[in-house]
Amino acid sequence: MPKKASSATSNGLESLFLDGLKDLYYAEKKILKTLPKLAKAAQSEKVSAAFEKHLKETEGQVDRLEQVFEMLGKPARGKTCPAIDGIIEEGSEILEEYKDEPALDAGLVGAAQAVEHYEIARYGTLIAWAEELSLKDALPLLRQTLKEESDTDEALNALGENDANRRALQAA
Numbered sequence: 331m332p333k334k335a336s337s338a339t340s341n342g343l344e345s346l347f348l349d350g351l352k353d354l355y356y357a358e359k360k361i362l363k364t365l366p367k368l369a370k371a372a373q374s375e376k377v378s379a380a381f382e383k384h385l386k387e388t389e390g391q392v393d394r395l396e397q398v399f400e401m402l403g404k405p406a407r408g409k410t411c412p413a414i415d416g417i418i419e420e421g422s423e424i425l426e427e428y429k430d431e432p433a434l435d436a437g438l439v440g441a442a443q444a445v446e447h448y449e450i451a452r453y454g455t456l457i458a459w460a461e462e463l464s465l466k467d468a469l470p471l472l473r474q475t476l477k478e479e480s481d482t483d484e485a486l487n488a489l490g491e492n493d494a495n496r497r498a499l500q501a502a
């Protein structure tokens with residue numbers, strides 16, 4: 331027999347939503363520190379510009395998360411996200427192992443897409459929970475960020491296909 335569901339309990343959907351918010355707050359702040367390193371390391375101007383552009387967007391995303399915390403009457407606090415730590419760690423390995431190699435940008439684009447995919451998964455879930463919880467004011471903010479993550483993923487895809495992957499292949 332399933333236990334009686336109640337989102338009002340401390341272990342309910344509201345609590346899951348808040349944990350998800352903290353997870354993303356930690357992740358976005360970590361990404362804020364990482365994107366400048368990627369922009370600096372990228373060999374092509376276009377790839378570098380894509381990272382710079384997303385850095386600006388990420389600043390706004392942190393701000394939106396803070397607004398959602400405020401709507402809930404909770405302090406904006408991060409909670410360690412081992413997933414983003416791991417994904418960024420893998421990106422750092424690419425940075426070191428492919429430094430000065432023609433495949434560097436292809437590797438960085440792929441690493442950045444892994445970050446976007448994590449964010450897309452998490453924001454998608456948060457949006458579904460916000461709908462359940464009728465957090466109507468939070469929805470447009472979360473949706474706007476999700477769109478930026480998806481657009482970034484698509485832009486990176488195009489950069490890989492039209493630029494970075496080709497350079498990596500031609501040098502092989």
Ligand code: FE
Pocket residue numbers: 358361388391449479
């Ligand atoms: Fe983000």
Ligand code: FE
Pocket residue numbers: 353410411412413414
């Ligand atoms: Fe996480």
Ligand code: FE
Pocket residue numbers: 384388445446449478479482
């Ligand atoms: Fe992102």
